[in-house]
Amino acid sequence: MDFDLTEDQRALLTAVERLVERHGGAPAGADSYILSGAELERDLEDGGYYDVARGQDADGAVGAALLVEAVARSPRAAEVGASALVAPKLAPTLSLPRPIILAATPLDGAVRFLGSRGTAVIDTGTDVRVLDLSTCRTAAVDTPFAYPFGRFVDLDLKNAPVLADVAPDLMRQWWRVALAAEIGAVAQVALDMTVDYVKARRQFNRPIGSFQAIQHRLSECATMIHGTRILARRAAWTGDGADAAFAAAHAKETAAKVHYDTHQFHGAMGVTLEHPLHFWSYRLKCLQGEMGGYMAHAKEAADAFWP
């Protein structure tokens, strides 16, 4: 066991963090709670970062999880988990046009990042298919979340190619790892921001962060986030289906608690567009339920772990 990053992983992280930083932090005062990540994605793609996990080895998978975390820490809604972790694990030799969209049948709802470009990787329940999105018609959907969403208007799933030898379970496994990694990072920023806020905001002649009632809930958030981050990286390393489901279950429980508590301690300020918390909290709210809430993943984990 060694919990330090390898030299390669550290170098990767530094490079990605620099790149993310170049795209800027949260703008002061926004008129939308979705901040596009398209340009950041383009730079990541040009830099070849999405291919980190392609080697099929454990170090590469952890590297990809670190990439997901670093990108998720930015205020932007950038598609990273599917491209960096899921696609390379399912189709290591294919170079699918990005962005990669993850979806499961029936395809009648709204799908995160779905638009007219890139590839949809679809869990049909019996196989995994890839769909060239330029052949489909989609429409944007307005949702309460800080990610762009779309829905299919017209698509031909029957003729979409099947990914050979890829079971839907494998897709769901890496989707879970990607979700857990993303939640760990987004939740960490929401917590950090809240810690800063409660240190600065004064009521009753003292910083509200000096109240034990607030301290304990934020410390519980910190504990759950630590657990989520380590389980996500571990699941990336082991490539084990049960580990992925445990990580996702823990992450989703964390997401629910962290977005609630971080908003609670921002008071009314937290619901304004002026305060940047929403760039993270409204992604957390979305990630909490994608593929089902924590109960669904906990049950899957139990099924995989105690077959």
Added chain:
Amino acid sequence: MNFEWTEGHRAFRQKAKDLLAEHLPADWAAQTRYDQGSIYAANFSRKFCPILAREGMLLPHWPREFGGSGMDPFYHWILGEEMAAVGEPRSYQYMYCNWVGPAIMAYGTEAQKQAHLPRMTTGNVIWCQGFSEPSAGSDLAALSTRAERTANGYVINGSKIWTSGASVADFCFLLARTGDKRNSGISVFLLPMDTKGIDVRVIKTFMGATAFHEVFLTDVEVPESARLGEENRGWQIVRHVMYNERIGAPRYMLTLNALDHAVALLKAKNRFGDDMTRMRAGRARGALNAARTLCHQVIGERVKGRPPGPLTNVARYAVVMADRHVAEFIGDYLHEELVTNDDPLIAAAYRRTGSTGFAAGAAEIQLNLISRDLLQLPREG
């Protein structure tokens, strides 16, 4: 990052399992009900620890010069995990291995090292921890047991409470007040339990028949050589040696064992079929996995020789949360087994998880420390 044990670690774990398989008596569970404080377990430890010692497995992480094996702290933790998983057949002998011995190595005089460390390496000595008092629990620095100077040492008066293992212990690692200043008026004494003036009484609990004690100290005379470290520096010693102990021993292994066992039982009785039951079991196991991995991360920091930090408190609180999930799972889904009380492992884990939140320091104190040291939030008031 690397989440795999080395070959050395794996072999060591296997050896620990093998030794347990060979030496743990067939009626261990029935006799002890997984209570490390039982007389049976304490007596057994005096046979079993010498075997560990012979095999070089009693003090894996101690430096060789003090009779240890000089291995990295992961070995110590692996040993702890395997022992905890079966209800701790070392009984309270794990305490000197974890922190009493290291405290004496760090702060003891040559004579104290000679008097105590070789005895520990034989695996036949039990230490207890005399910290808590009726009015000093979480607020340990409020302790009032006094050690007054005499011509050739000290005379100690006061009382301790919740002392695990006191009725079977040979020595007590005792905190007593030698000055009036709260934190800097406390000293450590290495007290033989057969010293005149010590009266030990068992406290009845639902933790086990001889789990806890009150220890009354009436005019207990000790020589100056019984004091560990400088006078009034006891608080610093305790902080130093106990910091890593905040994650405690790997007791979560008994919980983990019990949860896996509970699932096997439910399956055998066709009670693991519905989604809600599985969901709850999965949630508890996930929380345990998180807690265990965080503990491993803390030990990983020790392996790298880094000073302890607030990750320790985070890991400890994660253990508390995980134990609570398991306790609630057992309470909700193994009610029948709890009522018939004929499954020692389920019963023991249920009992034990009832005290994870305050044994070895209250959970809320961990949250206070995370707030202060990790989040760096301002103090209240």
